[in-house]
Amino acid sequence: MNFKMDEKIISKEDLLKICQDVIAKGHTLLTPGMNEYFPVKDISQINLNSSALPAKTSYKSYVFPRSEPVLYYKRSKDDVQLIDVNVDGKNIIILGAKPCDTNSISIMRHLFNWDYSDEFFNLREKHFIIIGLMCSHYDEYCFCTSVGSSPVSDKGSDIFLIPLDENNFALRIITEKGKEFIEPYAEYLKPGDETRSKQVTENVKLPEVVFDSKEVYEWLGENFESPKWEGIGNLCLSCAQCAFVCPVCHCFDIVDEDYSYSEGRRMKNWDGCQFGNFTLHASGHNPRDIQSKRYRQRVNHKFRYYVDKFGEILCTGCGRCSRGCPVSIDIKEIVSNCKESV
Amino acid sequence: MEELREYAKELLEKKEVAAVIGYTQVSENRTKPIIITDPADASKLVFNEYCLNNLSVYLTKARINAMCRTKDKIMKLAICAKPCDVHSIVALIQENQVHRNDIVIISFNCHGAVKDFGYEFSGENLASKCITCETHKPLYFDKIFGEEKETPKASDAALARIEELESMTHEERFEYFNNEFDKCIKCYACRAVCPLCYCQRCITDKAIPRWIESSSHQRGNFSWNIVRAFHLSARCTGCGECDRACPMDIPLSLINRRMAMEAKKSFSYVSGRSLETPTLVGSFNEKDSDELFM
Numbered sequence: 001m002n003f004k005m006d007e008k009i010i011s012k013e014d015l016l017k018i019c020q021d022v023i024a025k026g027h028t029l030l031t032p033g034m035n036e037y038f039p040v041k042d043i044s045q046i047n048l049n050s051s052a053l054p055a056k057t058s059y060k061s062y063v064f065p066r067s068e069p070v071l072y073y074k075r076s077k078d079d080v081q082l083i084d085v086n087v088d089g090k091n092i093i094i095l096g097a098k099p100c101d102t103n104s105i106s107i108m109r110h111l112f113n114w115d116y117s118d119e120f121f122n123l124r125e126k127h128f129i130i131i132g133l134m135c136s137h138y139d140e141y142c143f144c145t146s147v148g149s150s151p152v153s154d155k156g157s158d159i160f161l162i163p164l165d166e167n168n169f170a171l172r173i174i175t176e177k178g179k180e181f182i183e184p185y186a187e188y189l190k191p192g193d194e195t196r197s198k199q200v201t202e203n204v205k206l207p208e209v210v211f212d213s214k215e216v217y218e219w220l221g222e223n224f225e226s227p228k229w230e231g232i233g234n235l236c237l238s239c240a241q242c243a244f245v246c247p248v249c250h251c252f253d254i255v256d257e258d259y260s261y262s263e264g265r266r267m268k269n270w271d272g273c274q275f276g277n278f279t280l281h282a283s284g285h286n287p288r289d290i291q292s293k294r295y296r297q298r299v300n301h302k303f304r305y306y307v308d309k310f311g312e313i314l315c316t317g318c319g320r321c322s323r324g325c326p327v328s329i330d331i332k333e334i335v336s337n338c339k340e341s342v
Numbered sequence: 343m344e345e346l347r348e349y350a351k352e353l354l355e356k357k358e359v360a361a362v363i364g365y366t367q368v369s370e371n372r373t374k375p376i377i378i379t380d381p382a383d384a385s386k387l388v389f390n391e392y393c394l395n396n397l398s399v400y401l402t403k404a405r406i407n408a409m410c411r412t413k414d415k416i417m418k419l420a421i422c423a424k425p426c427d428v429h430s431i432v433a434l435i436q437e438n439q440v441h442r443n444d445i446v447i448i449s450f451n452c453h454g455a456v457k458d459f460g461y462e463f464s465g466e467n468l469a470s471k472c473i474t475c476e477t478h479k480p481l482y483f484d485k486i487f488g489e490e491k492e493t494p495k496a497s498d499a500a501l502a503r504i505e506e507l508e509s510m511t512h513e514e515r516f517e518y519f520n521n522e523f524d525k526c527i528k529c530y531a532c533r534a535v536c537p538l539c540y541c542q543r544c545i546t547d548k549a550i551p552r553w554i555e556s557s558s559h560q561r562g563n564f565s566w567n568i569v570r571a572f573h574l575s576a577r578c579t580g581c582g583e584c585d586r587a588c589p590m591d592i593p594l595s596l597i598n599r600r601m602a603m604e605a606k607k608s609f610s611y612v613s614g615r616s617l618e619t620p621t622l623v624g625s626f627n628e629k630d631s632d633e634l635f636m
Contacts, residue, residue: 035591056589057527066527067557140369234377234405239534241589244527255556267557272529277547290405326535326587327395328374328459 006173007192014188015161015169016043019095021185027091030059037062037094048096050163051136054318058101058247059094063124064108066244069265070120070254076262087120089127093181096133096161100144100318103156104247105130110310111250129181132157134201141319142207143332149317152201162197170197211336213303213313219338220304224296232334233292235327240272242298242321242331248314251278273297303335343388346422346487349448351384353420359446360410360417363400365393372459375400379409389422389488391455391463395535396581397421398430401440402540410444420446424455425480426471429579429614430537432482436614436621437577439540442482449480453491458586465494470595471582473498481615503593504600519564519597525590526563528556532570532584532594538577545569571597576605576622579614608634 020043022029030037031046037059040046072083105125112118135151144150154160158178162170170192173179182189243249253271258264271278274295279288288294306314315331322330350362366376366386373392377400378384400406401421410417423431428449434440454463454472461467473496480486507515530546533539546554546566554569555562571594578598585595605611608631611622 056591067559067562231377234403235375237399237531237534239531239587240529241531241587244529245589253556255552257555257557269557270527275530324589326531326583328368328372330368 003174003176003179006179007194007197008171008173008189009164009192010169010171010188010190012048012167012169014185015048015171016046018185018188019043019046022093027093028062030062030092030094031096032098037097040095046095048133048161048163048169050134053137053139054098054100054320056320056324057245058104058318058320059097060104060108060247062092062094063105063121063128064112064250064252064270066270068120068268070268072263072265073256074263085120087123089123091127091129092124093129093131095131097130097157098135098137098318099132099149099151099153099155099157100135100142100316101247102130102132103149103153104316106156107248107312107314107316108250110306110312114310129177130156130158131178132160134160134162134204136204138205138207139319139323141322141330141332142317143210143319144317145207145209146211146332146336147213147313147315147317150206151204162200164196164200170194170200172197207317210332211338213307216303216335216338217307220300223338224300228334228338229292229296232295232329233290236274236291236295236329237327238274238276238291238294239326240270240274241324241326242329243272243274244270245320245324247316247318247320273301299331299334302331346389346448347384347387349485349487350378350387350420351381353446354378354381354384358418359420360412361406362387362420362422362448363397363406364422364448365389365395365397367392371456371461377406377409387422389450391453392459393422393424394455394459394469394586396424396427396430396537396583398423398427398434398537399535399583401431401434401445401537416444418444418446420448422448422450423480423483424452425449425477426452426475426579426581427537428480428482429477430581431614432617433538433577433579433614433621434540435617436619437538437624442617446485447480447483448485448487449483450486450488451490452478452480452488454493463494465496468494468496469582470498470500470585471580472496474501482617500593500596500599504596504603507596507600519567520560522592523563523567524560525592526558526567527590528558528563528566529589531587531589535583535587536574537581537583538574538579539570545573567592567594567597571601574598575601576609576611577613578602604634 019029029040031040032055035056037055069085074081112121132154154172154174158175160172160174164170173182251271251273253269255267256264257267280286288297302314353359362378364376364387365373367388368374371392375395375397376386410419435442455469456463456467457469554565582595605622609622
């Protein structure tokens with residue numbers, strides 16, 4: 001896309017006026033809270049704080065719901081009738097998305113348009129408008145800079161905000177979609193000052209680059225049978241917290257739910273590769289029968305298989321999986337120490 | 343701390359145990375579980391107010407038990423356990439999942455733990471279970487470390503919440519829990535961290551017939567969380583790990599604690615307190631109260 005980025009300045013007050021209008025028009029406006037991105041009911045709930053900790057979960061569930069019907073069915077004596085599901089293409093505006101969340105959709109897009117084009121994902125994505133916000137949070141779990149992103153990256157955003165001072169933001173229009181969204185509100189935009197915004201972004205403390213993803217890729221290829229996996233497998237308790245809070249993990253399971261003998265629906269539900277029954281075959285054989293093999297799969301999928309298949313790392317470096325792990329397994333630590341001996 | 347490390351080192355060197363399951367420091371306010379097999383690594387062990395994990399969950403893992411089986415003998419397993427974690431171990435022994443003689447319990451005089459990682463230890467940030475804790479000294483142990491210290495005082499907010507829920511009507515309470523369970527994403531972290539969720543195959547993983555829908559919609563979430571509460575009734579020892587592990591902050595321990603209160607009131611039974619008594623659900627007494635039957 002040959003879209004020329006444009007930078008403006010907007011006051012917080014005017015930005016909130018836009019939000020008010022978005023809500024009044026019946027669109028869904030999501031903004032990050034402590035635990036999740038939530039639909040804003042009143043603009044007083046909006047907290048555009050660039051130094052906030054990433055919400056415990058990303059907005060993944062709005063494009064790829066944790067559980068949704070993909071079709072309904074009716075059975076009669078000698079026929080099965082299938083009924084399509086209508087996905088609502090409701091506009092969703094995400095305000096204040098962290099840079100470690102903004103590119104999640106574009107990473108997942110590869111998978112949902114690979115051997116089969118997932119119309120549910122695509123339709124929802126089409127109605128997404130992502131307004132990213134520069135991030136000045138930094139803790140021991142952050143590693144966005146090691147996976148090719150950065151707290152000041154506007155990748156994946158349609159519009160990107162940089163706080164200039166307490167009341168003003170630099171507003172970068174990144175995509176055509178972003179331009180279309182902001183155009184009706186042109187009256188609120190003041191001419192931009194790129195030297196000012198650059199000054200802000202240059203002063204942001206960047207997470208240290210702790211590993212070279214190319215080296216990790218190589219190491220994974222050569223160390224499928226490394227004894228390291230066993231050590232991690234002994235500690236990991238096989239829940240899917242890591243996969244479900246991950247902004248880019250996308251595995252799902254298809255199950256049929258019968259309401260009665262004659263009626264039911266087919267569901268698409270989140271699934272996680274750390275579950276023991278994730279790869280359990282009907283025969284009873286399980287190719288990933290022990291936890292070490294399952295953890296190895298998780299790391300390989302993120303840093304090797306996805307790169308092979310789609311050319312991108314399946315990780316945004318947000319650190320959610322490690323922050324929330326009940327047994328404090330830190331993926332950043334595992335990947336960055338991969339070369340060290342056991 | 344040095345004594346603990348020395349003791350662990352000695353156990354490993356003398357080959358009395360195959361491994362020591364303990365805690366190691368990650369950062370100032372955070373520890374993580376560690377499984378030590380090399381005596382040289384015993385120096386990594388710590389014990390402090392930030393040792394939150396209930397490590398007894400590892401005792402029933404096949405891969406951990408496999409470490410104990412060498413060619414010529416079966417070795418013991420040493421485990422670092424807070425006094426409240428010892429309750430879980432007792433419950434596991436009562437339920438014949440662990441043999442007392444197979445493990446070495448290394449315990450501590452405990453004066454409370456912090457409610458979650460990232461908080462400074464204080465009365466205000468005390469873990470909910472520590473507020474009403476009566477076992478600062480473990481009921482069973484093979485070795486004990488640490489000095490006895492006063493637990494910071496804090497008010498029992500969870501009990502106040504339970505009482506508040508009790509005062510609601512059926513419908514209001516149903517709505518409250520439905521809203522809470524609605525947040526559930528079915529990551530099963532609650533099940534994974536629970537020492538008493540040791541089933542080889544959980545009922546929720548059974549597909550033929552499917553008792554609990556795997557979808558995380560309202561019905562699926564409600565049935566999962568209620569079934570888990572039933573399965574833990576009079577078994578849960580109140581370690582609070584499910585609360586801590588839940589990424590969606592569902593107050594799971596409110597239900598478990600309420601069920602434990604019921605077991606105490608109706609049957610004078612508290613889970614995980616005595617190796618001599620049979621479990622409540624595993625024993626029958628004709629004098630038991632019938633009041634709970636509908």
